[in-house]
Amino acid sequence: MIAIIDYDAGNLTSVARAVTHIGFKCIVTNKKEEIDRAERIIFPGVGAAGSAMKSIKRLGLDVAIKKAFSSGKPILGICLGTQVIMEYSEENDTKCLGIIGGKVLSFRFDEIRRNGAGLKIPHMGWNRIILQKKHFILSDLKEEDEFYFVHGYYPAPDDPAQLIGTTEYGIQFASVIGYKNIMATQFHPEKSGRPGLSILKNFCVWNPC
């Protein structure tokens, strides 16, 4: 069973629908016991880091997620879920879970528009992943595959060895991070058509060691 963690952050039903569609069983839950029992964890979310961390603490999910991480269970972070596993987010000046070292930074017009292109914030739409390091979850990735992003902040892990994929949007940022039994994407695999569903499918059978 896969537990999709519910912390009142956006539309979690779309992740559950995608997981069900590819043939795996899942529950959407905010109960620690159910997270403890699950074989795998998906940590999704859209919204703001500040209110997300408040909900996570109020529900005691910070403890549950850290416990799942140290037990070695496969964990998939998606979008805001990816951001709050970092140490700190510039969004709402928020202290986050700190499972992965590094900060979450805001896109800035003066940085992304340096070459004159009229790029917008949020970074919204389909973009590519430049593979930095092989990973089982991305084993079906083709160079021309694109993924759906919608975010105004991006994770910046301290350790370059955790960088699995990067994406270009005026700057180059970490779009896929991998560390031990955690895999975290800034884009939404559940909204990225075939290549996105393939990442979810690989996660559902991934055996990190």
Add this chain to the structure above:
Amino acid sequence: MESMLSKRIIPCLDVRDGKTTKGINFKDNVDIGDPVEMARFYYEAGADEIVFYDITASSEKREIMIDVVRRVAETIFIPFSVGGGIRTLEDMRKVLLAGAEKISVNSAAVKNPEIISKGAEAFGNQCIVLGMDVKHVGKSEKIPSGYEIVINGGRTFMGIDALKWAIEAEKLGAGEICLNSIDADGTCEGYELSLTSLISENVGIPVIASGGAGRPEHLYDVLTKGKADAALIASMVHYGTYSISGIKSYLDETGVKVRKSW
């Protein structure tokens, strides 16, 4: 550093009482199909996103749309948005919980701009699309940009400058603007390029151009000269005149970055 972000091609489905229609100048709507099947068709055909616009008149029949949204969400795995008749936070919540990524507000936001900030606060900026219906009226003291906000399908002029409204909506927390030219809508003669570039260059959020698409060249124009981040299309694909992959091939050959693998 380049941006590899693709320009989005977005089919728009008008839905009334649970069936799709395509309005020509908002009149003479005819049924052309089941919205769930059309969504599946466009998902498989390479649409980057889908927009549903609910033009159901009676409030009793609104629940039909929620059911449509739920079934669409089980069928396609790309983002889709729903607009039309959304007036309250509760309306937004229902549509989002049924599985849509975004909701668009149009006349309700003109009458009550707070709906944008309240929606953004409750669900996140990325969920809130401001739909704008705009008519060219010529520059005046009241309308310095020469473009005025209209509602009721273009019948009611609101005395609001379109550029000023776009900038205000961004401040209120809109995550995206869907900009529809009433003058160009249904003509199939091309998007309103000067309106689109004016708005897109003066806001920091993405702009979807709407109204007037008839040929692939029109998309090229609005995504380059018009500075749009995405282009809405309807009749040119609904009636099979063009395919999404055909449009994307044209854009790719002319140097516009589009998503080619799905």
